[in-house]
Amino acid sequence: MMQHQNVPQPMPPERPADPIPSWPPSVASVCVRVETEPDIAAACREIRWLAERMGFARSPAYYLATAASELATNLLIHAGGGWLRAASVAGRHPNEPPGIELVAEDAGPGIADLALALTEGYSTAGGLGCGLPGVERLMDVFAMDSRPGHGTRVRAIKWP
Amino acid sequence: MxxxxxxxxxxxxxxxxxxxxxxxxxxxxxxxxxxxxxxxxxxxxxxxxxxxxxxxxxxxxxxxxxxxxxxxxxxxxxxxxxxxxxxxxxxxxxxxxxxxxxxxxxxxxxxxxxxxxxxxxxxxxxxxxxxxxxxxxxxxxxxxxxxxxxxxxxxxLSTPVLRLWSRILLLPLVGVIDTIRARQITERLLEAIARHEARVTILDLTGVPVIDTSVAQHLMKTIDAARLLGTQVVMTGISPEGAQTLTKLGIRFGDVLCRATLRAGIAEALLLTGQRISPVEERRS
CATH class of the missing domain: 1.10.490 (Globin-like)
Known part of the structure; x- marks a missing residue:
């Protein structure tokens, strides 16, 4: 029996500045480089299509698209760009349908206080401060990992 | 040579x-x-x-x-x-x-x-x-x-401000709302409100694919500015999924009047301006 996916993998010590996505090609996946504002809309659209292709209902597909949009916006505003990936992950039990995992990775300044970043209404960029805590509520599994000065990685899973 | x-x-x-x-x-x-x-x-x-x-x-x-x-x-x-x-x-x-x-x-x-x-x-x-x-x-x-x-x-093409009725404006939003468009929407709307002395503006979001925090923030700023010009904003066309998402994100449109459909929004706007659309027969009798 495989370890279930809820436990986030520890961050590898050495990471290239721009991690090159390496999903197995057989897995349904989407990978968007977020560098400009139109990329956010593109990421959002691609991930919504992925969810629709995989037979997600309207609500979870909308949640995924919104979470993707929030994460992509964060990549752009706080780190000046990064990768947003989405791929199917095996269900929690063998007979359950696969979910979608979102991974947002950047090589930006990192987050010193993760708990503070997840606090409702806290924002360093003049936003509403409900993006990250919102993503946590929209998704079923949420994990964040950051090394100040090296980058941040957010992983989140949504089951159909 | x-x-x-x-x-x-x-x-x-x-x-x-x-x-x-x-x-x-x-x-x-x-x-x-x-x-x-x-x-x-x-x-x-x-x-x-x-x-x-x-x-x-x-x-x-x-x-x-x-x-x-x-x-x-x-x-x-x-x-x-x-x-x-x-x-x-x-x-x-x-x-x-x-x-x-x-x-x-x-x-x-x-x-x-x-x-x-x-x-x-x-x-x-x-x-x-x-x-x-x-x-x-x-x-x-x-x-x-x-x-x-x-x-x-x-x-x-993407941001027409329509004069729906006397003192009622309709702003149907279609497509992605990014910073440039949000600024343009606000400018156009404020200009139209001032020109038509609008009392009610219907903001229809049926065509907006995803409402996330940045879109919500842009909308809030637009609504606040519109209010300062003396118009009331009626927001319509938020899908059931959109509504759930907004609550999960913890975004409150507090005192903004919302109606599920554009039809209900128009009815509300007419009510607010003390007007109504009545059948032709009624007037004849």
Whole structure:
């Protein structure tokens, strides 16, 4: 029996500045480089299509698209760009349908206080401060990992 | 001074031009296009060829060659590339055409194997380098101009503020709302509110694919500004999924009046302005 996916993998010590996505090609996946504002809309659209292709209902597909949009916006505003990936992950039990995992990775300044970043209404960029805590509520599994000065990685899973 | 290249061009001018036009025809019909090259393009290519021949005759291999951007050659080339880019022909075709002339000339020059041919080949190389550069720049310029025009007209189309009824405005939002569009929406709306002295503005979000925190923030700012001009905002068209998402994100549109559909929003707006739409029969009786 495989370890279930809820436990986030520890961050590898050495990471290239721009991690090159390496999903197995057989897995349904989407990978968007977020560098400009139109990329956010593109990421959002691609991930919504992925969810629709995989037979997600309207609500979870909308949640995924919104979470993707929030994460992509964060990549752009706080780190000046990064990768947003989405791929199917095996269900929690063998007979359950696969979910979608979102991974947002950047090589930006990192987050010193993760708990503070997840606090409702806290924002360093003049936003509403409900993006990250919102993503946590929209998704079923949420994990964040950051090394100040090296980058941040957010992983989140949504089951159909 | 008659260098081999000048001699070649002088002696075989018509033959070279025919060979080039023949080649242009084969590039043109490469994409399953069996029509012959249009007469205007032929004439254009002929004048480009004449310009190049004149240019070569007037300079020497030792000159520091620099293409005059205002000259006849640059002008003809620019016009030709613009036509090609407009009709959607690929950049590789247009540039390939220039490179094919260079290839033609250098091959013929090489075949004559005269002394001084090397200097002439280098010279040919320099001339065609700048011609290719000019072709490429002109091509990209045309395309970029087209893209700018299109995105401007798209922006123009995407935010109509409609006067629905006396003192009622309708702002149907369709598509992605990013920073540029949000700013434009606010500007247009405020201007329209002031012009029409609107009391109620219906903000219809049916066509917005995803409402996330940044979109919500933009909307809040627009609504706040609209209120300062004395209009009440009725928000319509938020989908059930959208509503759930907004609550999960913890976004509150607090005291903004919301209605599920545009129809309900219009009814509310009429109520707020003390007007109603009544059947014709009622008035008759």
């Amino acid at each position: 008659a260098t081999p290249l000048i001699k070649l061009l002088h002696e075989h001018r018509e033959e070279l031009l025919d060979a080039w036009l023949h080649h242009a025809q084969s590039i043109w019909s490469g994409n399953g296009n069996y029509e012959s090259l249009p007469q205007e393009s032929r004439l254009r290519l002929r004048s480009i060829f004449d310009d190049i021949a004149t240019l070569i005759a007037q300079t020497t291999p030792d000159d520091d060659f620099e293409l005059n951007p205002e000259g006849a050659l640059a002008n003809h080339l620019h016009q030709f590339v613009t036509e090609q880019a407009r009709i959607g022909s690929g950049a590789n075709k247009t540039i390939g055409l220039m490179l094919s002339l260079k290839h033609l000339l250098s091959t013929r020059l090489f075949d004559r194997s005269e002394a001084d041919a090397v200097a002439d080949l280098m010279w040919l190389e320099r001339i065609f380098d700048s011609l290719t550069q000019l072709t490429f720049t002109a091509f990209v310029d045309v395309r970029e101009h087209l893209i700018t025009q299109q995105s401007l007209s798209l922006l123009e």
